[in-house]
Amino acid sequence: MSIAERVDQTPTVPPDEMAVPRTSRVRLFVEQRVAFAALVVLVALPLACVLAGVLPVQDPNLQVPTVRLGHPTTDNWLGADNLGRDNLARLLYGGRVTLLAAVQAVGVAVILGVPLGVLAGLAGRWVDAVLRTCMDALMSIPPLLLAFAIVGVLGPGLTNAMLAVGIVMTPRFQRVARSGARQVARETYIEASRAAGCSPWRLLWRHVLPNASGPLLVQISFSIGFAVTAEASLSFLGLGVQAPQASWGSMVRESFNVIRRDSWQIVPPSVAIAATLLATSLVGDGIRDAINRSGGGRSAGARL
Amino acid sequence: MRFIVQRLFSACGTLFLVSIAAFTLPELARGDAAAIIAGDDATPDVVERVRHNLGLDRPLFSRFFGFIADVGRGDLGVSIRVKPGATVTSMIADALPATASMLVVGLLFACLMALPLGVAAALRPGSVIDRMVSVFAALSQAVPPFVLALVLILWLSLGRGWFPAVGYVPLTDDVTQWASHIVLPALALAAAAGAELTRQTRGALVDVFEQDYIRTAIAKGLSKPVVIGRHALKGASSPIITVLGLQVARLIGGSIVVERIFGIAGLGSLAFDAVLKRDFVLIRGVVLVTAVLVIVVNLIVDVVDDRLNPKARA
Numbered sequence: 001m002s003i004a005e006r007v008d009q010t011p012t013v014p015p016d017e018m019a020v021p022r023t024s025r026v027r028l029f030v031e032q033r034v035a036f037a038a039l040v041v042l043v044a045l046p047l048a049c050v051l052a053g054v055l056p057v058q059d060p061n062l063q064v065p066t067v068r069l070g071h072p073t074t075d076n077w078l079g080a081d082n083l084g085r086d087n088l089a090r091l092l093y094g095g096r097v098t099l100l101a102a103v104q105a106v107g108v109a110v111i112l113g114v115p116l117g118v119l120a121g122l123a124g125r126w127v128d129a130v131l132r133t134c135m136d137a138l139m140s141i142p143p144l145l146l147a148f149a150i151v152g153v154l155g156p157g158l159t160n161a162m163l164a165v166g167i168v169m170t171p172r173f174q175r176v177a178r179s180g181a182r183q184v185a186r187e188t189y190i191e192a193s194r195a196a197g198c199s200p201w202r203l204l205w206r207h208v209l210p211n212a213s214g215p216l217l218v219q220i221s222f223s224i225g226f227a228v229t230a231e232a233s234l235s236f237l238g239l240g241v242q243a244p245q246a247s248w249g250s251m252v253r254e255s256f257n258v259i260r261r262d263s264w265q266i267v268p269p270s271v272a273i274a275a276t277l278l279a280t281s282l283v284g285d286g287i288r289d290a291i292n293r294s295g296g297g298r299s300a301g302a303r304l
Numbered sequence: 305m306r307f308i309v310q311r312l313f314s315a316c317g318t319l320f321l322v323s324i325a326a327f328t329l330p331e332l333a334r335g336d337a338a339a340i341i342a343g344d345d346a347t348p349d350v351v352e353r354v355r356h357n358l359g360l361d362r363p364l365f366s367r368f369f370g371f372i373a374d375v376g377r378g379d380l381g382v383s384i385r386v387k388p389g390a391t392v393t394s395m396i397a398d399a400l401p402a403t404a405s406m407l408v409v410g411l412l413f414a415c416l417m418a419l420p421l422g423v424a425a426a427l428r429p430g431s432v433i434d435r436m437v438s439v440f441a442a443l444s445q446a447v448p449p450f451v452l453a454l455v456l457i458l459w460l461s462l463g464r465g466w467f468p469a470v471g472y473v474p475l476t477d478d479v480t481q482w483a484s485h486i487v488l489p490a491l492a493l494a495a496a497a498g499a500e501l502t503r504q505t506r507g508a509l510v511d512v513f514e515q516d517y518i519r520t521a522i523a524k525g526l527s528k529p530v531v532i533g534r535h536a537l538k539g540a541s542s543p544i545i546t547v548l549g550l551q552v553a554r555l556i557g558g559s560i561v562v563e564r565i566f567g568i569a570g571l572g573s574l575a576f577d578a579v580l581k582r583d584f585v586l587i588r589g590v591v592l593v594t595a596v597l598v599i600v601v602n603l604i605v606d607v608v609d610d611r612l613n614p615k616a617r618a
Contacts, residue, residue, distance in 0.1 A: 080503045133314070137321035140598045141591055144557025145575055149587050153332045153577030229512060233561050236450055256454055256565070263458050270451040278446035 025214070028290035035286020038279040042221075045276060049095035060089040061244065069262040078268045081251075082258050087268045094246040095272060101162045101240070101247070102227035106220055108166025109173050114216070116170070117177025118208060122185055129180070135171040143168045147230055151239050158231070161240045165230040169223050174229075180212025190265050214291040218284045225280035233272055248273050313607050315599050322595040327371050328586035329591065354384075380589035385581040386574075391591035395574060401470045403563070403570035407555050409486050410494030414551065417498035418544075422505025423532060429510050433562040437502065444499035445484045450561040453492035457565070460488065470567035489566045493558050497551040509538035515539065549605035553598045 030036050048055065056257035058076075063084045067073075076106040078087035087093045120131040138146070150164035151157075184190055184207050193203060209216075228248075234240035236247030236256075243250070332426060338355035339346070344522040346354070359370060374381065380392035426438035432434050447455075461469040466485050512518060513536060521531045537544075560572035571590060578586035 112595060133317050134323060136318045137325060137595075140318055140322060140553070140602070141325070141595045142557035142598065143552040144556075144560060145591065146557075147593055148579050149329060150332075150574055151592050152582060152587050153329055153584065155582075158618075232448060233558075235449060236561060237564060239579065252451060252454070258453065259458065261460065263462075266451075266454050266458070270447075270454070273451060274443075275447045277448070278442060281442060281445060295377060 011235040015202060024123065024236040025290050028293050029225055029286050032289060034287045035282050035289070038282035040221070041275060042283055045095065045272075046090040046099050047278075049092050052092035052096065055092070057089040057092060058086040060085060060093040060246065061116065062086070062089075069258065069265065070263050079264055081254060082262075082263060087265075090246050090251060091248070091268050091272055094248050094269070095249055096248065097158065097241055097245060098228060098231050098235075098273075099276075101158055101231045102224050104159075105162040105165040105169065105227040105230070106223045108219070109169035109223060110216075113173025114177040114209075115172040117179075118181045119179040120174065121181025124296075131174065131178075135174055138168070139171050143226075144230060144233060147234065148239065151234065156239045158235075158241050158301075161234045162227070163229065165227050165234075168230075169226060172219050172223060172224055173216070176215045181208050181216065182285070184211050185209050214287065218287045218291070221280050221284035221287065225284075226276045228273060228276050267285060307610055308607055312604060315603050318599055319596065321436045322599070323375065323592065324368075326588045326592045326595070327368055328519060329588050345397055345441065349488060363449075375592065380584040380592065383414065383583055383586050385583040386577045392586055395586065396589060398594050399569060399571045399574045400566050401474060401570075403481070403556070403572060404561055405472075405475060405486050406490050406559060406562070407552065409490035410497070410555055411548065411551065413490055413495045414498035414501050414547070417495075418501035418505050419537075421502045422509060423537075425502075426509035426513060434506075437506065441499040442522055444495045449496065449558040450493050450565060452495055453489070453562050453565045456488045456492055472566075472568040472570070489562050489568060492565075493555050493562045494551075496558075497555060500551065501544065501547055504543050505540065508543045509536055512536045512539040528575065542609050545605055545609055549602050552601045553594075556583070556597070576617050597605040 019192070029039075042260040052060075064080065064086075067076055067080040068084045069082050070076055070084070072079050076088065076092060080086055081090065081169050116131055141149075146168050147161065147164040150167065151161050154160040187207075190203065193207070198206075200304055224271050225289060231247060232249030232252065235247045236253045238250075238253070241247040241250050251269035252266065252273070255269065258265055339351050342351045342354040359367050359590050362370075366474035372376070378393055381388050382388075383392055383395060388538045421437045421440070425434040428434055434581065443488070455470050467484055469484055469488075474486050475482045518531060518536055518539075520527075521535050556571070559570060560576055562568075563570045564576055571594065575590045577588060
């Protein structure tokens with residue numbers, strides 16, 4: 001068994017899954033209250049960050065010396081950092097950086113991974129074997145270390161860092177897209193469409209990708225969690241976001257620098273990161289369960 | 305036997321690709337690698353000398369095969385920036401014990417967490433205990449290692465004074481000191497892995513408990529501990545040890561941040577220094593060594609899995 005095969009814990013969607021109407025899967029997802037609540041968090045948090053400019057929060061770079069290392073008050077809901085900047089404002093503006101970076105990284109992984117996966121699934125044994133060995137090699141380098149190494153070569157900075165994280169996550173999407181493509185390739189209706197003169201692009205768009213969409217969504221959700229961790233780790237070490245720009249990772253870094261003087265500072269960014277990770281993993285689990293149930297496969301059981 | 309040979313063969317293929325990747329890594333650098341290595345204030349003359357010393361003036365293929373031959377002899381080159389003149393092999397050898405201690409102790413913690421919790425949860429799926437274990441696992445997975453590291457330092461080190469906040473003492477110097485220095489980093493590193501392992505253990509055991517041979521074992525009158533220990537865990541071992549093997553790569557990645565926080569001079573710190581100072585030779589060496597480590601661990605996992613579950617052989 002290759003490394004890639006073992007990592008892939010996404011369920012393969014049974015072919016008769018196609019018969020299940022999309023709405024019922026959405027309903028199955030919504031019925032899982034915990035997963036749905038997590039989805040609400042996952043939508044609300046980025047929304048708050050995007051709207052930070054119009055929300056009644058302070059200027060994230062305004063330094064008020066009197067509230068240095070302040071704890072929560074009515075003025076500073078989450079306290080203020082060692083330069084007297086409002087933590088809530090910094091959290092929201094920092095969240096823009098962190099979440100946008102995560103989306104970029106996942107985007108890179110999808111753009112690289114999905115075509116390679118479809119290629120592996122449809123192009124025959126040799127291409128598949130070569131791609132699998134490549135993905136195995138990529139996965140045998142510890143993901144965060146590989147991201148660091150790529151940043152080391154390309155130079156520090158958030159864009160380079162997220163490009164690196166995207167490359168690191170590529171095998172996940174390659175796997176999912178490959179199994180989706182393989183499943184469809186065996187179907188007789190594909191042969192029929194081909195015989196009817198359907199172009200490969202249309203086949204891909206109409207049949208292959210919809211078939212893999214559920215597992216892809218699961219993977220996207222988990223990957224956003226990984227990308228947030230990776231951004232935070234890189235920025236924590238000073239290899240990601242560069243000052244004066246803030247991200248959740250660099251906020252944890254700043255709290256670490258004053259850890260002996262004040263322990264409150266570590267709370268806001270840590271809770272934001274943990275909440276995002278928890279939400280992504282719950283949403284991922286929820287989608288997976290919804291697919292499993294609608295597909296008529298064995299129930300994965302309520303996780304929570 | 306045939307299976308092992310097959311796996312060995314594919315591991316060699318992976319290894320070859322990894323070495324190509326490691327070799328190419330410095331080539332990806334924007335601009336002239338020799339100029340970057342020589343430093344900003346280097347004269348053109350110095351840059352040329354660096355280029356020659358690194359063999360960068362030779363053709364690509366000849367350099368690649370030279371690199372492979374060197375690696376085969378255990379020669380990973382000489383550090384350029386972090387510790388100029390020291391061999392990468394010796395630097396990695398110096399750093400390895402600290403990281404290995406963290407990994408081994410961390411994986412031990414992960415198992416100590418996962419097995420009891422996983423078994424307890426799997427015995428009654430859907431029960432209060434099962435739900436509590438799930439919530440605990442989900443929360444542990446949501447906390448990145450570096451956040452957990454800070455919380456542990458605040459709570460158990462600065463707060464209670466139970467463990468030192470920084471540093472590492474080699475095992476060979478003082479066993480108790482080693483243990484007290486390694487507990488917090490190992491815990492911070494392995495909590496998420498333990499949570500993942502808990503979920504896998506639970507899932508695998510729930511599946512196994514539904515099998516007929518477990519029902520037979522219980523019907524024979526065997527006690528619960530015997531059924532779980534001898535039969536169920538063996539049946540569930542395949543996914544459990546597979547996930548355990550996968551955690552090694554994850555922990556090595558996480559060790560970079562954790563080692564920086566706890567001030568441990570291990571492989572992670574070495575990688576960090578190399579990245580910060582753009583010491584390409586050192587980065588390449590660390591990537592290669594860790595990749596070999598991961599490949600070997602996965603190979604061992606496969607062989608053990610094959611021994612435990614010959615039926616699953618593909």
